[in-house]
Amino acid sequence: MKNTTPHRVPVKGLTTVLKILSEPNRLRILNGMGLECVPVSAIIAKTGLSQTNVSFHLRILREAGLVKGEKRGAFIYYCLYDTGLLEILANLADWLASNVPTPNPAGPPHG
């Protein structure tokens, strides 16, 4: 039997994370992170964003549970809990590249 809705994802909570990830600078910050924690200043340097802005985005990422920040002296070191999220994002990017060929205003050909 064929199901019209093959996959079901919980909308609540998922959209929250998607919204967080949908901000380019936030994604850049996350993307530049690994399992090895780095101080905020490193993220500022790497991204070229203002201190205020990086702190702003890091707070959002941290409160969402996407990154962790451990305190070392006056520094706060941020890193990922695990790389699972980046893997999923890589999958999404891959799917995008294969299935959504540079969307034009009219959308892909109807067929």
Add this chain to the structure above:
Amino acid sequence: MKNTTPHRVPVKGLTTVLKILSEPNRLRILNGMGLECVPVSAIIAKTGLSQTNVSFHLRILREAGLVKGEKRGAFIYYCLYDTGLLEILANLADWLASNVPTPNPAGPPHG
């Protein structure tokens, strides 16, 4: 050699899709879709959203290449190109459930 940034995803384009997906009603619409095309009225009925709003979101989804809409008489039938995106979203939801235990304002314990 250890890499601090284990995965690299293209930020541009990816954030666009993430932003589109981050809207709850849009995700609901997409989530309610399958490979079998249904008229807009069905989506309106299923979601309980206004006609204007459904049309608004469908346009965004269509222009992004995430859904296709084929015309049949006065009706326009919408459906997915493939279920890959929903699978990825299911993976994300799964990862979320396993790794982000109901984020509180302070974020998960620092470890």
Add this chain to the structure above:
DNA sequence: GGCTCATATGTGTATTTACGCATATTAAGG
């Protein structure tokens, strides 16, 4: 051609939000 149904589009609005500036907090060093 006029009528009606299905869907799209134009306009206005209220909410969200990313960002910078200024300032507060917290830690190390003299």
Add this chain to the structure above:
DNA sequence: CCTTAATATGCGTAAATACACATATGAGCC
């Protein structure tokens, strides 16, 4: 204790956007 460095926070603002209302387009029917 005062200074300096690292990070966070309060406030104001400009831009994005989800939504409703009204209207336009387009197909089928008499």
